[in-house]
Amino acid sequence: MSTISASSLPLLLVRDLSHRYGAIAVLQGLSLAVAPGEVICLAGPSGCGKSTLLRLIAGLEPVQAGSIEIDGRTLASPGIHLAPERREVGMVFQDLALFPHLSALENAAFGLGGLARSERTAAALRMLERVGLADRAAELPHRLSGGQQQRVALARALVTKPRLLLLDEPFSSLDVGTRRQMQREATDLLKSNGITTLLVTHDPEEAMMMADRVALMEAGRIAQLGTPAELYGNPADGYVASFFGEVNRMAGIVAGGAIATPLGPIAAPALSEGARADIRIRPEAILPAAPDARIATAARVTAARLLGGSALLEILVENGSSQGTALQMRLTSREMVEAGAVIRVSLDPRGVFVFPA
Numbered sequence: 535m536s537t538i539s540a541s542s543l544p545l546l547l548v549r550d551l552s553h554r555y556g557a558i559a560v561l562q563g564l565s566l567a568v569a570p571g572e573v574i575c576l577a578g579p580s581g582c583g584k585s586t587l588l589r590l591i592a593g594l595e596p597v598q599a600g601s602i603e604i605d606g607r608t609l610a611s612p613g614i615h616l617a618p619e620r621r622e623v624g625m626v627f628q629d630l631a632l633f634p635h636l637s638a639l640e641n642a643a644f645g646l647g648g649l650a651r652s653e654r655t656a657a658a659l660r661m662l663e664r665v666g667l668a669d670r671a672a673e674l675p676h677r678l679s680g681g682q683q684q685r686v687a688l689a690r691a692l693v694t695k696p697r698l699l700l701l702d703e704p705f706s707s708l709d710v711g712t713r714r715q716m717q718r719e720a721t722d723l724l725k726s727n728g729i730t731t732l733l734v735t736h737d738p739e740e741a742m743m744m745a746d747r748v749a750l751m752e753a754g755r756i757a758q759l760g761t762p763a764e765l766y767g768n769p770a771d772g773y774v775a776s777f778f779g780e781v782n783r784m785a786g787i788v789a790g791g792a793i794a795t796p797l798g799p800i801a802a803p804a805l806s807e808g809a810r811a812d813i814r815i816r817p818e819a820i821l822p823a824a825p826d827a828r829i830a831t832a833a834r835v836t837a838a839r840l841l842g843g844s845a846l847l848e849i850l851v852e853n854g855s856s857q858g859t860a861l862q863m864r865l866t867s868r869e870m871v872e873a874g875a876v877i878r879v880s881l882d883p884r885g886v887f888v889f890p891a
């Protein structure tokens with residue numbers, strides 16, 4: 535699958551990037567085009583190469599194979615290495631590395647070395663205002679909360695007006711409430727200022743909330759690049775389908791255009807007759823059946839957990855063997871059913887995916 539989009543001229547163009555650390559191939563021919571003003575989330579499991587990609591774009595390491603361009607100008611390729619400070623790329627990494635002995639204002643002004651002192655102060659103060667911290671400008675970092683320190687780091691990265699902003703898990707050390715608030719605020723800030731951004735995250739919800747497009751990586755490649763809705767509703771394979779949380783898995787063989795499963799037949803129009811299929815069903819796609827549902831399956835609830843807004847049920851459906859098939863379904867908390875109940879369930883095809891095995 536090509537990961538370079540043919541639409542508007544990209545601001546950032548990564549072409550066929552490969553990178554090794556000794557025997558480990560960390561990036562394997564990765565290509566990515568980011569449009570001006572676009573926020574792209576790089577997601578994927580630990581070790582898949584997300585931070586390495588960011589480090590290469592920032593210029594913290596030389597490129598071994600492939601190239602990196604901004605606005606058509608090559609910043610890095612084998613033999614070419616523009617110094618990090620000349621790339622006009624801003625960075626906020628997980629360990630914010632604020633200077634502990636400098637105030638919020640002095641931290642925010644740090645990148646403005648070339649300007650007169652009064653201009654630096656004015657620009658840094660304007661940026662602290664934009665992130666809602668002007669009233670804490672004189673404070674040292676350790677007197678600020680995690681979220682406030684995060685805002686100082688964002689201000690410091692944005693004050694130099696970078697052409698591209700790189701964020702490497704910037705919110706991962708914050709508690710959930712502050713993290714969600716920072717995600718909203720940062721998205722507003724990036725979008726209202728049209729800042730082209732690459733953001734690394736482990737958190738599917740963060741990717742869904744902040745990204746125009748998500749690049750889901752797997753072992754040094756992009757498994758799928760698309761809008762959050764595309765990745766959720768039309769995953770390219772089982773790996774992508776599983777990114778948003780645990781899914782139910784079943785296997786089967788196509789017969790008469792469908793696969794017989796304990797939840798009834800599942801259509802498999804893309805697979806040939808007799809093919810082995812790998813079926814993924816989102817827990818939220820197993821629904822309590824409507825009274826007039828044409829296809830519904832009896833299920834015994836073996837465990838039920840209330841998770842706040844939603845509830846997770848473990849259910850057992852008959853499959854012709856004595857054990858039955860164990861599945862997970864997700865309900866709203868209002869639909870909560872107690873363990874031991876027998877219910878009827880049906881499938882929402884929008885959360886059912888069939889791939890070749």
Ligand SMILES: Nc1ncnc2c1ncn2[C@@H]1O[C@H](COP(=O)(O)OP(=O)(O)OP(=O)(O)O)[C@@H](O)[C@H]1O
Pocket residue numbers: 555558560578579580581582583584585586587736
């Ligand atoms: N400087 C280095 N020297 C040797 N190996 C490295 C170096 N930096 C990273 N690696 C290895 O390269 C692989 C990819 O690392 P990278 O940090 O890019 O992954 P990641 O997707 O960002 O992971 P995480 O989400 O855990 O940060 C890992 O196996 C890592 O151990």
